[in-house]
Amino acid sequence: MSDRYEIVLSCFLRGDLPESALAALRWHLGLAADCPEELDEEEHPWPLFPVSSHSRLPGGDVAILREAEMADGLDRPLWELFARNYGVDDNLLMLDALLALVAPHVAVPGYGGHLRHEFGTEPTAFVFRDGGHALVPPGARSEG
Helix, strand or coil: CCCEEEEEEEEEEECCCCHHHHHHHHHHCCCCCCCCCCCCCCCCCCCCCCCCCCCCCCCCCEEEEEEEEECCCCCEEEEEEEEEEEEECCHHHHHHHHHHHHHHHECCCEEEEEEEECCCCCCEEEEEECCEEEEECCCCCCCC
16 A cells, blocks of 8 residues: 655746646646656656645645746746645655756745655755755755
């Protein structure tokens, strides 16, 4: 039997996000039906954040990708990415591949989301910095 997790992805992406990355994100969020040809099928075998009307999370699953204007000192357009899903442990390797796809395009380094075992109270956060991502175990501190 699989372990289950709440998986949250929350970040701002640069406005110049390549179309290939946008297509991959739309597919992973369930906003596009077809998997982009550029994605490796072994790393991305199915969408990670499709919204289910039968989610076991209070408030349900969420998948949002939208353009936003944000005064970040550069007055440039950004993308808002927020997804929350109830997933199985098989999705954790896919999460790493998705974070690697997103990380080079993050506009605001630091907190990028978390995963939490369905019966756990301490989430494992992940952060984006220097074009990459890292997990921050419960109780550990990270300097964004």
